[in-house]
Amino acid sequence: MIDSSFKPSVKPPVKAHFSRLRFGAALGVAVLTLGLGATQLKAATEQPLLADETSFDCLTAMTAVRGLFVDNLLGNLDATLAVANSAEGGQYPTGTVLQLVPTEVMVKQAPGTSPVTNDWEFFELAVSEAGSSIVSRGFTDVINRFGGNCFGCHVKAEPKWDFVCETGHGCEPLAFTREMIENAQNGDPRCKAPEEV
Numbered sequence: 274m275i276d277s278s279f280k281p282s283v284k285p286p287v288k289a290h291f292s293r294l295r296f297g298a299a300l301g302v303a304v305l306t307l308g309l310g311a312t313q314l315k316a317a318t319e320q321p322l323l324a325d326e327t328s329f330d331c332l333t334a335m336t337a338v339r340g341l342f343v344d345n346l347l348g349n350l351d352a353t354l355a356v357a358n359s360a361e362g363g364q365y366p367t368g369t370v371l372q373l374v375p376t377e378v379m380v381k382q383a384p385g386t387s388p389v390t391n392d393w394e395f396f397e398l399a400v401s402e403a404g405s406s407i408v409s410r411g412f413t414d415v416i417n418r419f420g421g422n423c424f425g426c427h428v429k430a431e432p433k434w435d436f437v438c439e440t441g442h443g444c445e446p447l448a449f450t451r452e453m454i455e456n457a458q459n460g461d462p463r464c465k466a467p468e469e470v
């Protein structure tokens with residue numbers, strides 16, 4: 274038994290060589306994993322998602338541009354308005370908030386957050402006199418209360434309009450008249466009557 278287990282032949286160096294290789298491979302995987310983890314951590318800490326339920330308030334208190342309302346959560350309203358008012362369209366700056374009706378919002382997140390939606394995040398809100406609550410938020414999978422996928426419709430806007438449909442930008446028109454949309458805008462329960470402010 275002692276003879277068979279004790280074999281100081283050429284084998285130990287070969288084994289050692291193999292184990293060095295395996296150690297090297299394991300180290301490589303570990304470094305790669307750590308590297309990926311660090312990248313994800315970096316992305317998560319450097320680009321926190323903008324907006325929570327306190328980000329949204331009375332629709333008509335936002336800035337009206339044509340039939341919709343705009344704001345910028347980072348205080349960069351001028352940059353948002355520059356794109357909104359441009360006849361050539363353009364890419365909306367980070368922090369942009371767009372609303373047509375009280376319960377549906379688009380927020381422009383930091384560059385690289387969601388390439389497929391050009392960094393737009395879609396929100397479906399529930400609104401009342403008490404304020405807003407977020408029913409759902411996300412990039413490609415948010416459904417409005419009529420069963421429509423926000424991204425599915427807005428992706429049809431021509432690229433220069435940056436997912437903004439309005440009219441004539443390439444999206445299918447909504448099944449609502451302008452009057453119905455204005456009634457929804459003016460009926461936002463979050464807007465207090467002047468005497469309550």
Ligand code: HEC
Nearest residue numbers: 371372373377378379396417421422423426437438439447
């Ligand atoms: C059936 C297609 C469709 C669906 C589903 C849809 N939208 Fe829209 N949305 C439109 C169209 C078309 C307009 C422009 C309407 C107009 O100005 O007459 C619009 C307008 C808007 C606007 C104003 C800016 C713009 O693009 O004109 C916002 C913000 C918006 N939608 C957000 C959302 C969100 C958030 C959801 C999901 C919760 C959603 N939409 C679901 C088609 C859709």
